[in-house]
Amino acid sequence: MISQEMNDSLTRVGPGSDAGEVLRRYWQPAALLDELEQARPVVPVKLLGEDLVLFRDSEGELGLIGRHCPHRGADMCFGRLEDNGLRCPFHGWHFDRSGQCVEQPGEPEDSRMHEKIKSVSYPMVEKNGIIWAYMGPGEPPAFPNFDCFRAPGTHVFAFKGLWKCNWLQALEVGIDPAHASFLHRFLQDEDPADSYGKQFRDSAADTNIPMTKLLRDYPRPDIQVEETEYGMKLTALRHLDGGQTHVRVTNQIFPEAICIPMSREMTITQWHVPIDDENCYWFSMFTSFNGPVDKDLMREQRLEEHSLPDYAPLKNASNNYGYDAAEQASETYTGMGLDINVHDQWAVESMGAIQDRTQEHLGKTDIAIIRNRRMLRAAIAAVKEGREQDLPMHNGLDLATISGPVSNDAIAKDGDWSKATQMSDAERRAACPWDAAV
Ligand code: FES
Ligand SMILES: [Fe+2]
16 A cells, blocks of 8 residues: 555656656657558557657658647647648648648748747657657667567567556556466366467466466465566466476566566567556567467457557446356356456456555565566656666666566476476577577
């Protein structure tokens, strides 16, 4: 349980806010590349409480500038995409991709006023299906050499989805290894052969035990947390009958991402990106260590559950997330279908727009949540005191040396779970068609 003041400090994201200033020191996913694949590549983007417009100019370069025209505030999303920039339809002021006003066609011919008019604009970079923006001061940081960034484009699929809640509670479900045994419990086990593109449907590593059964039968994981250069490594141990141990390694990537195994073939690296204080997008990068990702199938599976252009889930609070009492009695723990994204969405949205953490009671299995808040508090203090070098991944370390992060499921036959997880990861990387060496 924390004070209201601390809850505000950790959750709010607008310019000048405590957590918002920390988040602004890291690249943020702004949009999927897919979103610009249209005849008129102009899309609204709301990020960290700021209203922006993303467009591709006629040179094929990206611009991310203020959504409201610096003249009198009209919506630039309706702008005319012409003359290698975006022109406001109200009085024709024209902006290039850097946000500079280059023309004011209604002002006197000799006016040089436009030289002093500039919209906000942020640097951007495209990586494996996601357009990233840097909204902080100074030069943007480098990207770490994570698997999702270094794998070739054929082996990474990116998608996003809207959750109507604060980003921190969305992140906290991802660093909570205990919930999988309950929230995602299936009372029946599906055929693991039908598992492509889905989480927790495979059989557990080196066994014929469906993950669903393993999670159900062993609900009390022993959770270990280790701080790393990028954030935290979480190890959840489930001690099975017969002396074997199931080891699940997941990660938190500071300040707002997780990296988790999805199946034996793929990992998910997922950012929980604040739209504003009360809404966020998850942006996932599904990375294959085997063959190329079947992107058409992955996209189709996910588009069936979301509506465009907002990537809003079709199951949501307005239809009780598809809740069905009969299903809850016999098939799933939640009664909300088999898509585990819906379960997580219900869990985090049902807390309220910003979870009231003055009323919570954290247990032993919430250890990573506690550690993460501590890291965020330290980062907030560091930014306030001008100690940027104390932020994770800002300490002068060559980010190209940060790889992985290792995330997998493994079975230790003899109790040496640390060795088992390392060996299973090394095997996967050795067989990987792209250079996945760590
Ligand atoms: S409000 Fe945009 S040009 Fe006038
Ligand atoms: Fe979950």
